[in-house]
Amino acid sequence: MTAVKWPGEWLRxxxxxxxxSALEAGPTYGYAIGQRLEEAGLGTVKGGTLYPLLGRxxxxxxxxxxxxxxxxxxxxxxxxxSDAGRRELHDRxxxxxxxxxxxxxxxxxxxxxxxxx
Amino acid sequence: MTAVKWPGEWLRxxxxxxxxSALEAGPTYGYAIGQRLEEAGLGTVKGGTLYPLLGRxxxxxxxxxxxxxxxxxxxxxxxxxSDAGRRELHDRxxxxxxxxxxxxxxxxxxxxxxxxx
DNA sequence: CTGACTAGTTAGGCATACAATCTAGTGTGC
DNA sequence: GCACACTAGATTGTATGCCTAACTAGTCAG
Numbered sequence: 001m002t003a004v005k006w007p008g009e010w011l012r013x014x015x016x017x018x019x020x021s022a023l024e025a026g027p028t029y030g031y032a033i034g035q036r037l038e039e040a041g042l043g044t045v046k047g048g049t050l051y052p053l054l055g056r057x058x059x060x061x062x063x064x065x066x067x068x069x070x071x072x073x074x075x076x077x078x079x080x081x082s083d084a085g086r087r088e089l090h091d092r093x094x095x096x097x098x099x100x101x102x103x104x105x106x107x108x109x110x111x112x113x114x115x116x117x
Numbered sequence: 118m119t120a121v122k123w124p125g126e127w128l129r130x131x132x133x134x135x136x137x138s139a140l141e142a143g144p145t146y147g148y149a150i151g152q153r154l155e156e157a158g159l160g161t162v163k164g165g166t167l168y169p170l171l172g173r174x175x176x177x178x179x180x181x182x183x184x185x186x187x188x189x190x191x192x193x194x195x196x197x198x199s200d201a202g203r204r205e206l207h208d209r210x211x212x213x214x215x216x217x218x219x220x221x222x223x224x225x226x227x228x229x230x231x232x233x234x
Numbered sequence: 235c236t237g238a239c240t241a242g243t244t245a246g247g248c249a250t251a252c253a254a255t256c257t258a259g260t261g262t263g264c
Numbered sequence: 265g266c267a268c269a270c271t272a273g274a275t276t277g278t279a280t281g282c283c284t285a286a287c288t289a290g291t292c293a294g
Contacts, residue, residue: 009130102158
């Protein structure tokens with residue numbers, strides 16, 4: 001999917017879930033997380049957003065970080081989910097699904113508005 | 118559905134869509150909008166949030182307001198969608214659907230994390 | 235008159251995406 | 265060795281909107 005620019009308000013909140021989700025498959029570093037999220041259709045997640053978020057997740061005990069030498073580049077800071085992080089991801093994903101289901105019921109079906117106008 | 122307390126970050130952004138959607142069926146007033154959103158599962162939308170939002174929508178030309186006498190209560194400020202508001206609702210709903218679809222693909226399926234832990 | 239419910243209004247606090255800026259490591263070409 | 269590009273991470277100030285708190289005001293019932 002090409003770069004889509006979602007409203008920042010929409011990213012707010014769910015971005016944490018997406019980052020935790022990106023870590024579920026195993027440890028990885030910030031730059032790679034950003035790339036993965038972009039490929040997945042989230043648009044460009046700016047470093048000014050991603051790194052403070054990763055910092056908050058670590059402060060909250062949801063992820064842990066370790067430094068490793070880069071592969072022909074600068075060093076990399078690898079992040080991995082803690083047990084608390086896995087639980088948080090699981091709980092929040094369930095809630096998010098309920099939330100989006102509720103909003104889907106409330107919002108008009110696609111095409112409805114256009115047909116009336 | 119009983120009152121659920123969604124994170125404020127999640128409401129941010131989509132709340133505008135939900136309010137516009139509540140107005141799609143016809144003019145109504147703030148208090149009733151709040152009730153409708155609560156019944157729909159959005160949780161309690163505080164007046165401190167709802168009224169400034171309605172004000173912004175009006176400033177942006179997406180809704181118009183008129184005062185009417187209340188039915189055995191205080192006066193009511195009725196809001197209705199403008200043409201621009203209808204178009205905005207339609208466009209944004211499509212985008213929201215795309216956004217939630219993209220995030221659904223990225224997030225783990227419910228139960229996956231639990232089975233691995 | 236008091237309290238409850240109905241309706242609307244406002245301001246400051248807080249959290250976080252965005253934009254901007256910066257540091258630093260490695261490799262390539264000149 | 266220097267400049268540039270790409271890789272990686274970090275930080276800060278601004279803008280935005282939900283939350284909290286507080287408030288005003290109309291109507292009805294006890």
